[in-house]
Amino acid sequence: xxxxxxxxxxxxxxxxxxxxxxxxxxxxxxxxxxxxxxxxxxxxxxxxxxxxxxxxxxxxxxxxxxxxxxxxxxxxxxxxxxxxxxxxxxxxxxxxxxxxxxxxxxxx
Amino acid sequence: xxxxxxxxxxxxxxxxxxxxxxxxxxxxxxxxxxxxxxxxxxxxxxxxxxxxxxxxxxxxxxxxxxxxxxxxxxxxxxxxxxxxxxxxxxxxxxxxxxxxxxxxxxxxx
Numbered sequence: 001x002x003x004x005x006x007x008x009x010x011x012x013x014x015x016x017x018x019x020x021x022x023x024x025x026x027x028x029x030x031x032x033x034x035x036x037x038x039x040x041x042x043x044x045x046x047x048x049x050x051x052x053x054x055x056x057x058x059x060x061x062x063x064x065x066x067x068x069x070x071x072x073x074x075x076x077x078x079x080x081x082x083x084x085x086x087x088x089x090x091x092x093x094x095x096x097x098x099x100x101x102x103x104x105x106x107x108x
Numbered sequence: 109x110x111x112x113x114x115x116x117x118x119x120x121x122x123x124x125x126x127x128x129x130x131x132x133x134x135x136x137x138x139x140x141x142x143x144x145x146x147x148x149x150x151x152x153x154x155x156x157x158x159x160x161x162x163x164x165x166x167x168x169x170x171x172x173x174x175x176x177x178x179x180x181x182x183x184x185x186x187x188x189x190x191x192x193x194x195x196x197x198x199x200x201x202x203x204x205x206x207x208x209x210x211x212x213x214x215x216x217x
Binding site: 011014015018021036037039040043044059063066067070091095098099102106 | 120123124127130131134137138140141143144147148174177178181184
């Protein structure tokens, strides 16, 4: 993912995360979950489950573009670049699987 | 260093710091949802001063990164890209991040 597409992904994912973060912040200020049960039920309700997945999809895309930009600017030898980007890519896919597992197991 | 350069480099540094914090964030999320014991464990972690200070630093990183990002978006649509305005908005971002962190510190500490 390069050029215009990366630029667009970075901005769309940023706005996505901003809106979800504001929503969660307001929810926590107005009606914070005060027990495990309240927290679990809220997180696993259909709407919030979907929102969680959307948030992390946006986050991991955003991290890919952002960290890649920094890597390309400061790491020049091709071998190191490939190594760092591979570690980054694998970590992001692994964490995406982890988040999916949290939501799926939580919802039983 | 010009104020805009400081905003820009901090945008990068905070981005990398936030990225490095994500495994811990997902771990805490996982643990807090696994069982009442896990939830209590996560809540217990925030009794430690070190964890609270780490949280405040992360809130600063997020606030700076977010404000600098909004500044970027505004410049994309050509708002405030004249040098004078850009300098003022850069300063505003740098101060804004610190103000949010201080407010968070007031609540958390």
